[in-house]
Amino acid sequence: xxxxxxxxxxxxxxxxxxxxxxxxxxxxxxxxxxPNGAGKTSVMRCLAGLIPASAGTMAVAGYDGQRDLIELKxxxxxxxxxxxxxxxxxxxxxxxxxxxxxxxxSFHDKALRLLETFQLTDKLDAGATTLSRGMRxxxxxxxxxxxxxxxxxxxxxxxxxxPPGIRxxxxxxxxxxxxxATVMISSHLLPMIEGICTHYLVMKQGELKFFxxxxxxxxxxxxxxxxxxxxxxxxxEQTDRHEVxxxxxxxxACEPRVMEVVA
Ligand SMILES: Nc1ncnc2c1ncn2[C@@H]1O[C@H](COP(=O)(O)OP(=O)(O)OP(=O)(O)O)[C@@H](O)[C@H]1O
Numbered sequence: 529x530x531x532x533x534x535x536x537x538x539x540x541x542x543x544x545x546x547x548x549x550x551x552x553x554x555x556x557x558x559x560x561x562x563p564n565g566a567g568k569t570s571v572m573r574c575l576a577g578l579i580p581a582s583a584g585t586m587a588v589a590g591y592d593g594q595r596d597l598i599e600l601k602x603x604x605x606x607x608x609x610x611x612x613x614x615x616x617x618x619x620x621x622x623x624x625x626x627x628x629x630x631x632x633x634s635f636h637d638k639a640l641r642l643l644e645t646f647q648l649t650d651k652l653d654a655g656a657t658t659l660s661r662g663m664r665x666x667x668x669x670x671x672x673x674x675x676x677x678x679x680x681x682x683x684x685x686x687x688x689x690x691p692p693g694i695r696x697x698x699x700x701x702x703x704x705x706x707x708x709a710t711v712m713i714s715s716h717l718l719p720m721i722e723g724i725c726t727h728y729l730v731m732k733q734g735e736l737k738f739f740x741x742x743x744x745x746x747x748x749x750x751x752x753x754x755x756x757x758x759x760x761x762x763x764x765e766q767t768d769r770h771e772v773x774x775x776x777x778x779x780x781a782c783e784p785r786v787m788e789v790v791a
Contacts, residue, residue: 529554529710530575530679535584537570537734544570546734548584552712552727554678557705559721560714561759562731568714569609571731572681575712576606589678602630605677609684611668613656619643619667620652623674630675642670646696661688669697673704680704682713686720698724722755730762738762 530552537545545567552558560568574581575588577597586593591600613622620639627635643649646666651659659667665688672680682701686694701711702724712729715721728745730738738745746752749761 529556529589530712531585531587532571532575533585535571535574535586536582537567537574537579538582539570543734545574545581545731548729548731548734548736550729550736550739552710554708554710555705556726557701557711557713557724558727558729559718559725559755560712560729560731561716561718561721561755562737563763565733566731567734568731569683571729572606572683572712572714576604576681577601578606603677604679604681605672605675606681607665607668607672607683607685609687611664613659613664613667615655615657618653618655619648619659622656622667622671626671626674632675635674639670639674642673645700646670646693662690662693665689666693669700673700676709678709680709680711682711684714684716686715686717694720718756718759719754725755728755730759732763735767737765737767 530550532551533549535545535548536543548567548571560571562568570579573579575586575593577593577600581593588600589603591603593600617625623635623639623642626632627639632638640649643652646669648663648666648670651663656664656667665685669682669685680701685697689697698720701713705711713721713725725742727741728738729736738748740748745755745758745762749758752758752761
C-alpha cells in the first residue's frame with residue numbers, strides 16, 4: 529500500500545531525509561518516531577506529494593508518486609500537526625467541502641457521525657477561527673476520515689487533544705486499520721502509540737535507524753522492556769554516515785510554495 533525506496537530530501541544544502549526505504553501493507557499501523565528534526569514530517573510531506581523528493585521513488589495504493597500524483601492524493605489523507613483550516617468556513621462547511629471534493633456518497637450522515645465520535649456536534653456551525661487547538665485537530669481528523677482514504681498519514685495527531693480525545697483517536701486509528709487502511713502516525717508520545725502500532729520506523733538526523741515489526745524491534749534490542757527503551761537503544765546505535773552531495777538536488781530550484789488543505 530505504501531512503497532518507499534531510497535527516499536532523500538534535501539532543503540537548501542540540508543540533508544533532511546537520507547536514503548529511507550520501507551513498505552507497508554493494508555491494515556498495518558506504523559509509528560514514525562525520532563527526535564526533533566529527525567525528518568519525520570519531511571517523509572510524510574514527500575509521501576503526500578506536498579513537497580518533491582530530491583531522490584528516490586514512492587508509491588501509494590499502487591499509484592506512483594511522480595507519474596500519478598493526483599490519483600495518489602485521492603487515496604491518501606495527510607493531517608499535519610497544525611491543521612491549516614479555512615478561516616471563513618464553519619465546521620460543517622469543512623466537512624461539506626471535503627464530501628463534495630471527494631464525491632463521498634451520503635456524506636452528511638457520515639459527517640454527523642464523525643462529529644459525534646469526536647465530540648464536535650455542538651460546533652457544527654462554529655467558525656474555524658473559534659475552535660480550540662484540540663478541536664481544530666479533531667476537525668482535521670474528521671475531514672480525513674470522511675472520504676475513507678486507503679492511506680492515512682497522521683503527523684503528531686495527539687497534540688492538543690484531551691485524554692478522551694486521545695483515546696478516541698487511537699481507537700479510531702485501530703478500527704480504520706482493521707477495515708484495511710494503512711496508517712502512519714508520527715508521535716513523541718511513545719507509551720500512547722505502543723498499544724496500536726504493528727510496525728515502527730525510527731529516524732534520527734534523516735537516517736533510518738530501524739524499520740520493522742514491533743516484535744522485530746523487541747528482538748533487535750533484546751532486554752528493552754518498552755517502546756521507549758527500544759527507541760533510545762535504536763537512536764543511540766552508531767551507524768557509518770556516508771557522504772552525500774548536497775548541492776545536487778534536481779528539485780531544489782523548483783520547489784513549490786506549498787498550500788496545504790485539510791485532508
Ligand atoms: N522548509 C524547510 N527548509 C529548510 N529546512 C527544513 C525545512 N523543513 C524542514 N527542514 C529541516 O529538515 C530537518 C527535518 O525536519 P522535519 O520537520 O522533517 O523533522 P521532524 O522529525 O518532523 O521534527 P519534529 O519532531 O521536531 O517535528 C530539520 O533539520 C529541519 O530544520
